[in-house]
Amino acid sequence: MILPNFACIFDIDGVITKGPNFIAVAKPAIHTLIQLNIPVVFLSNTCVLESDKAKQLSSMLDITINPEQVVLAQTPMRTLTEYHNQHVLISGQGPVEEIGRILGFKSITTIEQVCDAFPELDMVNHMNRAKLSETIKTAGLVRDENFRPIDAIVLLGEPISWESSLQVITDLLLTDGNPAIVPLDTINNRDHIPVIACNRDLVFKAAADLPRFGHGAFLTCLEALYKNLSGNDLKYKAFVGKPFEISFQYAEMVANKLALANGQSKIDRIYFFGDNPDVDIVGANMYNCLLQQDINSRTSISGYDLIRDTKYFSATVCESILVCTGVYDPDKQKQEETEPWKIPTTIQEDVFEGVKYVLTKEQRSWNL
Numbered sequence: 001m002i003l004p005n006f007a008c009i010f011d012i013d014g015v016i017t018k019g020p021n022f023i024a025v026a027k028p029a030i031h032t033l034i035q036l037n038i039p040v041v042f043l044s045n046t047c048v049l050e051s052d053k054a055k056q057l058s059s060m061l062d063i064t065i066n067p068e069q070v071v072l073a074q075t076p077m078r079t080l081t082e083y084h085n086q087h088v089l090i091s092g093q094g095p096v097e098e099i100g101r102i103l104g105f106k107s108i109t110t111i112e113q114v115c116d117a118f119p120e121l122d123m124v125n126h127m128n129r130a131k132l133s134e135t136i137k138t139a140g141l142v143r144d145e146n147f148r149p150i151d152a153i154v155l156l157g158e159p160i161s162w163e164s165s166l167q168v169i170t171d172l173l174l175t176d177g178n179p180a181i182v183p184l185d186t187i188n189n190r191d192h193i194p195v196i197a198c199n200r201d202l203v204f205k206a207a208a209d210l211p212r213f214g215h216g217a218f219l220t221c222l223e224a225l226y227k228n229l230s231g232n233d234l235k236y237k238a239f240v241g242k243p244f245e246i247s248f249q250y251a252e253m254v255a256n257k258l259a260l261a262n263g264q265s266k267i268d269r270i271y272f273f274g275d276n277p278d279v280d281i282v283g284a285n286m287y288n289c290l291l292q293q294d295i296n297s298r299t300s301i302s303g304y305d306l307i308r309d310t311k312y313f314s315a316t317v318c319e320s321i322l323v324c325t326g327v328y329d330p331d332k333q334k335q336e337e338t339e340p341w342k343i344p345t346t347i348q349e350d351v352f353e354g355v356k357y358v359l360t361k362e363q364r365s366w367n368l
Contacts (some may be wrong), residue, residue, distance in 0.1 A: 006269035006362060007039035007255035007315075008355070011242075012046065012057070014275030014326015015351050019207030022060045023325055025352035030061050032366050033355060039258040039267065043251045045073040045199040045214070045241045045279070047092055047157035049099060068254060073199035073215075073241035074156050076250040077103045079307050080238055083152050083196060089114065089172060091165050092156030099156060109150060111159065111168050117144035118179045121171055124163040143180060150177035152237070155197040158218040165218075170225050173234070192226075195234065198241035201279050205326040239304040243283030245290050246306055248272070253312040266314035271358045273351055275326025277333070277342040284320035285341050291316055319345040321354045 010016060016026045033040050042057060042065070050067040057065040084104040090096045091111055100108045115122045120141060123129050135141075150172050159165040171179050173192040183190075197219060203211035226234045240246050248270075256266045270287075274280020286301045293299065295313055300306050322344035324330050330347065348354040359366050 003264045004036065004038045004259075004362070004364075005265055005267055006271065006358075007041060007252075007259070007267045008033055008358060009041045009043050009248075009251050009255065009270060009272045010351065011272075011274040011276070011280050011326075012042055012044040012053075014205045014328075015273050015323055016042070016057070017060070018205065018325060021207070023350065025350050027061050029352045029355040031063060032359075034063060036359075036364060036366065037262055037264070039255040039262075039264075041069055041071060041251045041254050041258070043071045043242065043247060043272070045201050045204075047073045047099070047199060047215075048094060049102070050075065069258070071247060071251045071254060073247075074099060074103060076240040076246045076307070077154070077196065077198065077238075079246070079250070080104075080196065080240075080305070083154075083194070083238075086151035087148055088152045088154045089150045089169070089177075090154045090156060091159055091169060093158070093160055096156055100154065105154065107148075109148075111165050114150075114168050114172070114179070115164065117147045118171075119143075121168055121179060122164045124167065147178070147180065150193060152194040152196060155195065155215070155219070157199055158213070158215045162218060162221065166222055166225055169222060170229060173226055174230060190232070192230075192232075192235070194237040196238045196240075197236055198239070200239065200241065200243070201276070203327065205275065211327055236304070239302070242274075242279050243286060244302050244304050245283075245287050245300055246304065248283060248287035248290075248318065249307045249313070252315055253307070256312040256314060266312075268314065268316055270315045270318040271321060271354075272318055273321045273323060273354050275323050275328055277322060277328055277344070281320045281322055281344045282341045284318050285343075288318040288320070291318055321345060321357065322347045323350050323354055324348070325350045 016023060050070045050072055053070045054065045054067040085106055087107040088105050089109050090100045097108050119132055175182055177193045199215040201214035202216035204214045206212045223234045259267055272284040289301055290298055295310050298306060322328055346357060348357055
């Protein structure tokens, strides 16, 4: 039996699923790869618990997908250990505190907790204005005198109440993490507390005919507000999630661990399946460029952090496979030669055809 020395890595939304619906051809495609003992990893910019996403995929695909096979937007933050002991603000939806602790962050505060400590911050809601006015009349402005300043901001995904989150995060950036003390000058070229973010997707494909706003839209708003209020650009200390190389590195680590656990050699080739040229294809192509560098002295193309431990790195090429079941619509979007990062290795109708392309290229027989 020929042992594979390649892995297949899949985006989820637009490749395996479309909104709440399952793309039917994904099931035989994934089943075939797993039957052939080819390492399969899912790389998505969703921000939920990996265990929950694995359960969802297992149910849809009717095959066991382990949480370790799922790399989500936030997952590579496990490697950012220099921030794990700092007091961080975490922004996003769902069980953000639980997600933060799983990632390794030990001291966490949420937007809601900052608003409780400083009730004067969130004034977009007119009800809050009226409530605060009454409180000041009777008891004065009451703040949490024991509030511990925020050391860093972790942006996991778009929040529900954008206006409140934008206000509070901007306040923390302008006050070095402590709204109780406003610097005398907030508009000169001065550093702000570190910001770590994941998922730069401006839009994503769901059930609606047009793409929906993603976390990238929220970050665009935050950057514009901070620039207008401070005169300075918002700077990120680290960025994870696609298209940044660290997420592809993490997925390669997972693929190699799967291969070694199956008694196989480390992988030489990666095939990445995505539906969004701006994120998936750009990311896969950047990673392919990174793989051409010397493994011990790689420099990020995007300019953000890389994983430096090379123990589970071995791939020499990453092919990008663009499918037409999500954001990319071949009837409406054309590949521009002037944007080479967005040009995939191949365009396939769906994940089924993409897997056939891979198995044919790898000279593997299959029953699809």
